[in-house]
Amino acid sequence: MARETLHRDLPEIAKDYDHCAIDTAHRVSALARSAILASDLTLIPVQPSSYDVWAAAETVALIKEAQQFKPEVIKWISEY
Numbered sequence: 704m705a706r707e708t709l710h711r712d713l714p715e716i717a718k719d720y721d722h723c724a725i726d727t728a729h730r731v732s733a734l735a736r737s738a739i740l741a742s743d744l745t746l747i748p749v750q751p752s753s754y755d756v757w758a759a760a761e762t763v764a765l766i767k768e769a770q771q772f773k774p775e776v777i778k779w780i781s782e783y
Contacts (some may be wrong), residue, residue, distance in 0.1 A: 710740035735762065739769040 709725070717723040725738045739745050747762050749755045 709734065709737040713741045736765055736769070739765055740773055743775065745769075 713723065713725075725742060727735050727738045745766050747759050749759045
């Protein structure tokens with residue numbers, strides 16, 4: 704369901720389920736933005752390397768942006 708309207712479409716599609724997992728590509732895109740807005744919890748898997756942490760910074764920025772529209776979006780980042 705790779706659509707930029709995921710945040711609007713998912714509630715109706717997932718209404719009969721307790722949980723829904725959304726897996727997106729690693730790059731920052733309109734689809735990633737929509738998936739974050741559709742989510743209650745966003746996990747960013749990151750390997751313990753400076754490159755991976757640097758690459759995740761754009762996704763963290765998207766989460767911060769989403770929190771302005773949906774404050775209940777939870778951000779959790781753990782470093783190993």
